[in-house]
Amino acid sequence: MAETGNESNEQVNLDQAWSDSQIQTLLDKLDEELVGLVPVKTRIREIAAMLLVARLREQHHMATDRPTLHMSFTGRPGTGKTTVAMRMAKILHSLGYVRKGHLVVASRDDLVGQYVGHTAPKTKEMLKKAMGGVLFIDEAYYLYRPENERDYGQEAIEMLLMAMENQRDDMVVILAGYKDRMDTFFQSNPGFHSRIAHHVDFPDYSLDELVQIADLMVRQQMYSFDADSRVAFREYLELRLQQPHFANARSVRNAIDRIKLRQANRLVQAGGSIVASELARIDVEDVRASRVFRGGISAEHIA
Amino acid sequence: MRITQGTFSFLPDFTDEEIKAQIQYCLDRDWPIAIEYTDDPHPRNVYWDMFGMPLFDIRDPAAIMQTLTECKATFPNHYIRISGYDRSLGRATTALQFIVNRPANEPGFHVERQEMSDRRIRYTIRSYAADKPSGQRYE
Structure with a gap:
């Protein structure tokens, strides 16, 4: 890109450089996979822009310390x-x-x-x-x-x-x-x-973001909330947020793991034959059975 | 007498850049690198001493070059070689090995001809350097 070297009035195509570097793809992926975290994403974007400009300056032989x-x-x-x-x-x-x-x-x-x-x-x-x-x-x-x-x-x-x-x-x-x-x-x-x-x-996630994260995780694992269980899970998170040792997305993941366990248990205990989509559906009862609804985990061991 | 052995024995000694490129080749093929040294250059001496542990789990040649620099600083007048080991099933052998450091002065070998019965001759080679105890050979 910089064959001509030192001329300061030479044109630099920033759009081209930005798309060539494939940062946008990576940032988009970040946007898609991570809910919320707006200040972090902004920061990453800024850092990426700074690095790109530093790289371009270097290509145009302007003195740049390696950032x-x-x-x-x-x-x-x-x-x-x-x-x-x-x-x-x-x-x-x-x-x-x-x-x-x-x-x-x-x-x-x-x-x-x-x-x-x-x-x-x-x-x-x-x-x-x-x-x-x-x-x-x-x-x-x-x-x-x-x-x-x-x-x-x-x-x-x-x-x-x-x-x-x-x-x-x-x-x-x-x-x-x-x-x-x-x-x-x-x-x-x-x-x-x-x-x-x-x-x-x-920053910590807000309640809405946590629900979004849960939805994303459940979808990635090929499960689904029905309308009732989604409401129940929201209530679950609301209660869980008040309790100690809340670890944001990690707690959400753990909660979903336990819900999956209860769902499997429920299905096996009920026995008989069911439609295949039942294997993916999370029932409101699977969520409600959590001890978070019964006064919480503070006294019991940490989830 | 310049001793040659290993994969690139017919080439002049590598520069650091060339060594780095060879290391990159090994890492690309998932061959762990080991750095070995000796001051006994006899061709039948195949087991050299290893400098530290074999360099597993390394992704970038810079890390190996750094270890090599340390080895050269410790043993400036020893033979040092780099080997890449291919552990894949059916291969499980040293895939590539070359000398990266040699003493400034290599005195070479003495050929001893032992007269035997019926005018037969038995040949032995002995490194002049190996006359001295290990550690004092190339000072």
């Missing part, structure tokens, strides 16, 4: 951080910022060792696996344990920081976790904060 791409995703559990990270890896790959575009998920256990001298090789190995792709560190604040000054997490943090600085061309690091705990983590490790360019906050 810092490390990110932090904060939000409550089940708000889609991992899913977005996976999509982000694809976007970065299609723009040529990472060579392979795979996502390596790591937690404290994968990075921090058990004894002196164990941490460095472990962290190094994870970093090697992530090269050419994205390293996604879930619940990154567990790396740092201020209460134990001999904790090996510090070593892993130092290696990560070094890799984020020196191997910027080879990989992108995404840190994820709860907002408040990530903030504390960044305060105690200012090095991280300054090396991360994009802080994306994932």
Whole structure:
């Protein structure tokens, strides 16, 4: 595209570049698969636009530093951080910022060792696996344990920081976790904060969005709500939201799994012969049987 | 005497770019890479020491090049080779192997002719470098 080089009045076709990079397809897919999350989607779109322009500037020989791409995703559990990270890896790959575009998920256990001298090789190995792709560190604040000054997490943090600085061309690091705990983590490790360019906050889903998510999940698994059970599920979510340990989309998925279990049970117990579509239909009774309707789960074990 | 062995023995030594391209070829075929070193260049010495673990689960050649750089820094005057292992059923063998580092000075081999009965001769080759203990051979 940039054979002519340095002329600043040369025409740049942004539409062409945008469609060539196939970001739109990826963003559309993101829109389709993830309900809600408007601020996140806007942010991703902005980042994608910035990367595209940086790429074009580079092609037209304008001085551009390689943009810092490390990110932090904060939000409550089940708000889609991992899913977005996976999509982000694809976007970065299609723009040529990472060579392979795979996502390596790591937690404290994968990075921090058990004894002196164990941490460095472990962290190094994870970093090697992530090269050419994205390293996604879930619940990154567990790396740092201020209460134990001999904790090996510090070593892993130092290696990560070094890799984020020196191997910027080879990989992108995404840190994820709860907002408040990530903030504390960044305060105690200012090095991280300054090396991360994009802080994306994932909001909680609203009730309507959760119902949409449930519909989508049920449809993907080839089940269906009837009118009554959809109303019942909405009521279920309303009640569930008040109760502790609500993990957004993940709780919805768990609830649907339990509903499927009860549906299967109901069918088998009723016996006899039924029409095949009954195998897909979720009855209102399957939803109503949840203990959430009977005062909840706070006393019992966590769902 | 320049020692040659392995897949590209007839070619001049590879540059880093060429090594990277070969590694990419291996990774594309799902062959895990191992880095091995030795200071005993006898052709019958087939089992070299492995530098760290075999490099499984790696998608990008940069990670292997980084390990290779470490190996070269540790053993600047050893022979170092890279091998790609094809584990597929029916193959299960080293699919590709080539030398990526060699000592600055390679003294070569001495040929020993042992006189036997009936004017027969038994040949043995011995590396001049291997006269010294391991670790001091190419200093």
